[in-house]
Amino acid sequence: MIPYKIVRKDTDSVMAHILDDGNVEVHMPFDAPDQAAEDVVKLHLPNIEKQLAMRRKAIDTKTSINYSFHPLLFGKRYPIVKREGEFCEFNAKDGCFYVIPGLRQYQLKNFLKNLYTKIGNNVFSNQMQELSERMGVRYKHFQISQHTTPFGSCAARGELIELSWALAMTDKEFAESAIIHELAHTKYDDHYSPEFIAFVKAFCPDYDEINARAAEYEVMLRADGWILFGGKS
Numbered sequence: 001m002i003p004y005k006i007v008r009k010d011t012d013s014v015m016a017h018i019l020d021d022g023n024v025e026v027h028m029p030f031d032a033p034d035q036a037a038e039d040v041v042k043l044h045l046p047n048i049e050k051q052l053a054m055r056r057k058a059i060d061t062k063t064s065i066n067y068s069f070h071p072l073l074f075g076k077r078y079p080i081v082k083r084e085g086e087f088c089e090f091n092a093k094d095g096c097f098y099v100i101p102g103l104r105q106y107q108l109k110n111f112l113k114n115l116y117t118k119i120g121n122n123v124f125s126n127q128m129q130e131l132s133e134r135m136g137v138r139y140k141h142f143q144i145s146q147h148t149t150p151f152g153s154c155a156a157r158g159e160l161i162e163l164s165w166a167l168a169m170t171d172k173e174f175a176e177s178a179i180i181h182e183l184a185h186t187k188y189d190d191h192y193s194p195e196f197i198a199f200v201k202a203f204c205p206d207y208d209e210i211n212a213r214a215a216e217y218e219v220m221l222r223a224d225g226w227i228l229f230g231g232k233s
């Protein structure tokens with residue numbers, strides 16, 4: 001026999017339940033004899049054992065998944081902490097990403113990508129407005145691109161500026177320099193004219209030094225599996 005707990009309640013039937021944590025309860029009327037619980041468990045024993053085995057396997061899988069990396073957010077790495085609950089989130093106070101136990105690596109990455117996109121849509125769109133006012137330039141549309149790299153692009157002199165969701169992984173100084181770069185394209189199409197360079201550096205004096213981090217970030221994004229070998233994702 002397997003261990004079970006009797007739960008008496010206002011019911012007409014005697015029913016065995018397998019709980020999420022792998023425990024078994026028999027729910028039965030207040031006036032039913034204890035023997036009734038044993039009879040039900042005995043009668044359904046093969047099925048109950050089968051379900052218990054499946055439940056245990058699910059619990060094992062849930063707790064045994066370990067994630068191979070600490071995701072970046074604004075240039076810092078934070079641990080992933082498994083927590084029972086309904087949703088995944090970044091918790092700034094605790095300094096960690098809370099995720100539901102049992103997420104596969106690809107599900108974890110989907111969650112992170114969605115989170116970075118959401119952050120990009122909030123933080124970067126505000127920054128775009130502030131910086132464009134400071135720089136005295138205009139752009140028409142802004143959106144978060146689906147590409148990991150390049151970090152940004154500017155089409156038709158500000159008709160559409162796109163920033164990569166992956167920019168939320170880079171440090172704030174780097175992200176700001178990338179936005180200044182794209183906003184400068186609303187006036188200058190090139191990368192090498194003295195005018196373009198002077199305009200960018202007027203708002204980001206250390207641009208060369210900050211922009212050099214792009215190569216480091218590409219290496220990090222590859223190591224974390226965000227950029228696949230053989231192509232851009």
Ligand SMILES: [Zn+2]
Pocket residue numbers: 181182185191
């Ligand atoms: Zn450019």
